[in-house]
Amino acid sequence: MTLHIFNPSHDEALAAHTAHYCPSRPARQLAHALAELPLQWAAEGDVCLRLPASGGTEGVEVPDWTAVERIEPWGWDRHIVGLLRRLGAPERLLPSDERLCALRRMSSRKTGVRWAEGLHVDDLPGVVKPRAVFCTSTAAAVEAALAMDGRAMVKQPWSCSGRGVWPFADDAACRRRIDKAVRLQGGVEVQARCxxxxxxxxxxxxxxxxxxxxxxxxxxxxxxxxxxxxxxxxxxxxxxxxxxxxxxxxxxxxxxxxxxxxxxxxxxxxxxxxxxxxxxxxxxxxxxxxxxxxxxxxxxxxxxxxxxxxxxxxxxxxxxxxxxxxxxxxxxxxxxxxxxxxxxxxx
Structure with a gap:
């Protein structure tokens, strides 16, 4: 059988990149309340792991690991792997740390920008070529945004649903946010705003x-x-x-x-x-x-x-x-x- 896990904190966890990260309260509550969401696509006989709203492992109903053939979380990251280890999950069911690092690199907006650069759409009526740049310094990010006439969105490498994403402004506050993202996450994506x-x-x-x-x-x-x-x-x-x-x-x-x-x-x-x-x-x-x-x-x-x-x-x-x-x-x-x-x- 497959063990399914709804971990909506996945994008936050990618940014934190540690097993000791604590998901935000809304993410913990959502994971607990919607633990059975995977039943919408699960196969007969599969089970779901219900995570407590506290974010810990107390009270978790641990499955029979010998019966589990694979684990399918919403997304793999160091946090969910650490939690599964604390619950006794065997290593045969878990990705290696090398694999987790590779998944994190692939999930970065830096890779997304590279993907977009190679997408050919110039001959498609009604489709516009995306304009996006990954910048590893504040100066480069500001320069890229100004080249887009200042109509740009700034995005942290691991972010989604409006979190870690903001409209560019040519002011000190925006530069401070970019500085922090560059320092903590290695860069930002600057994308032309439509x-x-x-x-x-x-x-x-x-x-x-x-x-x-x-x-x-x-x-x-x-x-x-x-x-x-x-x-x-x-x-x-x-x-x-x-x-x-x-x-x-x-x-x-x-x-x-x-x-x-x-x-x-x-x-x-x-x-x-x-x-x-x-x-x-x-x-x-x-x-x-x-x-x-x-x-x-x-x-x-x-x-x-x-x-x-x-x-x-x-x-x-x-x-x-x-x-x-x-x-x-x-x-x-x-x-x-x-x-x-x-x-x-x-x-």
């Missing part, structure tokens, strides 16, 4: 042979600060139609042909950077991943960030797979009291 109209993603899986498989599209809502709100869920065919309809209504239309080509090129580029294209197998990623994209007034931006972990887009696809094709889309969101499916309207 006028966003629609938050979306493309969801993939990389298999053990390094081949990338497209799983489906994702539409999600965010708060003004970038915090995650919820994901649209529907039958895959219905979701694809809704995705294209929403893009057209928002003012960033995309044709079926261009969308399909963009998906294919995204998958090919992912395979080159994270999969079979890497001769060194230790630098290959295996598992689910998501590429956040943005429908903007300027056109579709095919790279906002890459999440080398399971995403809420994958969850929405798993839930939507059980919908009938004629069932209207719902808004899937998570809260401390569980998973919710709310009514949704395109208006």
């Amino acid at each position: 006028e966003g109209l629609l938050d979306a993603a493309m969801e993939f899986t990389v298999d053990a042979d390094g081949r990338v498989h497209f799983e489906g599209l994702s539409l999600f809502t965010t708060a003004p600060g970038g915090a995650y709100g919820g994901n649209l869920t529907a039958h895959p065919d219905r979701l694809r139609r809704t995705w294209l309809d929403c893009a057209a209504k928002a003012g960033c239309p995309l044709s079926e042909t261009v969308l399909e080509t963009l998906i294919e090129r995204t998958a090919s580029r992912l395979e080159a950077c994270y999969g079979a294209g890497q001769a060194d197998e230790t630098m290959r990623y295996v598992g689910p991943l998501g590429v956040d994209v943005l429908g903007a007034r300027e056109g579709w931006l095919p790279y906002v960030e890459i999440n080398l972990r399971r995403t809420m887009g994958h969850v929405a696809l798993a839930v939507g797979a059980r919908f009938s094709p004629d069932r209207p889309p719902r808004l899937l969101r998570v809260a401390d009291d569980g998973l919710h499916l709310d009514e949704w309207s395109e208006a």
Whole structure:
């Protein structure tokens, strides 16, 4: 059987890069409340590990390790490995520290920028080339942002959902934040800011042979600060139609042909950077991943960030797979009291 773990603190843990890191209180509460979230995609006979809201190991129901064939967390990091060791997990089920360091390097925005640089979209109508630079000094970051007319987002290497991400300002406060990120995490990504109209993603899986498989599209809502709100869920065919309809209504239309080509090129580029294209197998990623994209007034931006972990887009696809094709889309969101499916309207 597979032991599933929902550890939403994964991105924070990558930044901390220590087994002794303590997740934020909201992350601990969410992990405890939604411990059974993986049942949405788990196989029959799989089990979930419920982590206490305290962040410790007290009261945890330890599985029979002899019956566990593999462990699938939301994402692997030193913190979750340390916690599993304290619970007695055998080393055969855990990645080595060398592997954890490789996963962390792959998950950095530095690698994401390199991926975006090689994505060819110049011939795709309605798609704009992403402008992003990874900078290892404050001076370089400021120079890059000013070259974008100051309309830029600054992003720490390991961050998501609005945390560790802020709009550039040509002032001392912004420089101090960049200084701190450079000192503690080695650099920042500076990305040209577009006028966003629609938050979306493309969801993939990389298999053990390094081949990338497209799983489906994702539409999600965010708060003004970038915090995650919820994901649209529907039958895959219905979701694809809704995705294209929403893009057209928002003012960033995309044709079926261009969308399909963009998906294919995204998958090919992912395979080159994270999969079979890497001769060194230790630098290959295996598992689910998501590429956040943005429908903007300027056109579709095919790279906002890459999440080398399971995403809420994958969850929405798993839930939507059980919908009938004629069932209207719902808004899937998570809260401390569980998973919710709310009514949704395109208006």
